[in-house]
Amino acid sequence: MQNPFDLSGKVAIVTGANTGIGQAIALSLAQAGADIAAVGRTPAEETVAKVRALGRKAEIVSADLSTIEPIQRVVDETLAKLGGLDILVNNAGIIRRADSVDFTEEDWDAVIDTNLKVLFFLCQAAGRHMLSQGAGKIVNIASLLSFQGGIRVPSYTASKSGVAGLTKLLANEWAAKGVNVNAIAPGYIATNNTAALQADEQRNRQIQERIPAGRWGEARDVGGAAVFLSSQAANYIHGHILAVDGGWLAR
Numbered sequence: 001m002q003n004p005f006d007l008s009g010k011v012a013i014v015t016g017a018n019t020g021i022g023q024a025i026a027l028s029l030a031q032a033g034a035d036i037a038a039v040g041r042t043p044a045e046e047t048v049a050k051v052r053a054l055g056r057k058a059e060i061v062s063a064d065l066s067t068i069e070p071i072q073r074v075v076d077e078t079l080a081k082l083g084g085l086d087i088l089v090n091n092a093g094i095i096r097r098a099d100s101v102d103f104t105e106e107d108w109d110a111v112i113d114t115n116l117k118v119l120f121f122l123c124q125a126a127g128r129h130m131l132s133q134g135a136g137k138i139v140n141i142a143s144l145l146s147f148q149g150g151i152r153v154p155s156y157t158a159s160k161s162g163v164a165g166l167t168k169l170l171a172n173e174w175a176a177k178g179v180n181v182n183a184i185a186p187g188y189i190a191t192n193n194t195a196a197l198q199a200d201e202q203r204n205r206q207i208q209e210r211i212p213a214g215r216w217g218e219a220r221d222v223g224g225a226a227v228f229l230s231s232q233a234a235n236y237i238h239g240h241i242l243a244v245d246g247g248w249l250a251r
Contacts (some may be wrong), residue, residue: 004233008033011084012230013074013126015065016092018044020191021141021219025089028223029230030056037061037078040092057082065092066114068121075125087230088126090119090140090163095156108155115159120166123181127170130179137230140167140183141222142241147185147249160185164241171239180238182229187245190216212247 012029016022017038026036026047035057038044041064051058059081063070078085093115096107123138130136143160150157163183170181188207190198198204198216208214225244228234243249 002232005227005231006033007087007227007231010034010086010230011037011078011082012087012089013037013039013061013078013085013122014089014091015039015122017047018042020193021186021189021222022089022091023047023050024219024223025091025226026051026058027054028220028227029087029089030054030058032227032231034087034230035082037074037082039063039065039074041065065118065122066094066110068118071118071121071125074122075129079129085126085129086136088122088130088136088138089226089230090122090138092118093141093159095153097152099152100154103154111155112159112162115156116162116166119163123166123170127174127179131174131177134178136179137234138170138179138181139226139229140181142167142183142185144185144187144243144245144248146183146241147243167241168239175238180229180234182234182237182239183241184222184225184229185241185243185245186217186222187211187243187248188216189219189222191219210248210251211245212251215246217244217246 012034014026017026030051036051037059038047039061043060048058061077063074140163142163145157146160146164167183222244
């Protein structure tokens with residue numbers, strides 16, 4: 001009986017794969033058997049080296065995902081370098097913080113463009129290929145702010161709420177055509193991006209007290225969820241936003 005989590009022979013694009021959650025997702029997919037196209041503005045040499053050490057193929061695809069300009073090239077390069085495209089993980093994203101009364105149009109546009117506009121058009125470009133082959137898995141990285149409002153991050157909250165909505169819309173359109181579109185909403189994950197929060201003794205304690213699991217998540221916790229949603233085990237899962245949050249939303 002075939003392992004339903006086996007990704008052998010699959011090719012995955014992972015955006016923002018150079019560090020943190022993106023790197024963990026790329027390595028988790030590679031451990032399950034997938035070859036990796038590591039996409040982002042910062043070349044992911046470390047990620048590629050680690051994937052290759054696992055015996056899988058890996059290629060860097062350099063692209064500034066603040067605009068839609070490189071999107072078709074990302075797909076074309078992946079196909080040329082790795083010979084296929086079966087999985088897309090939209091992990092790249094940015095955040096800007098300010099009180100809503102002071103929030104600038106520049107910060108609004110930068111976050112919406114990267115987190116929502118580029119994500120949609122990369123889904124579109126990859127989706128065209130996946131639809132033509134009758135199979136594919138798309139995993140978007142949403143947020144707890146796809147469910148909650150947050151504070152001082154208006155464009156980020158709007159973008160991640162939009163990611164959840166687009167995930168459902170694309171699932172409605174593509175589910176019957178063999179393409180699964182789902183999302184992961186990470187909770188508080190211990191990465192370099194959250195180092196300041198972890199170092200703040202009071203804030204760190206408040207966060208852990210609010211999480212039923214009593215600890216920060218690890219990047220590999222998100223990686224495991226990405227493997228699941230990219231695998232045959234998730235063939236009948238469409239338009240779902242999977243919270244990997246230690247129980248935060250259940251509190």
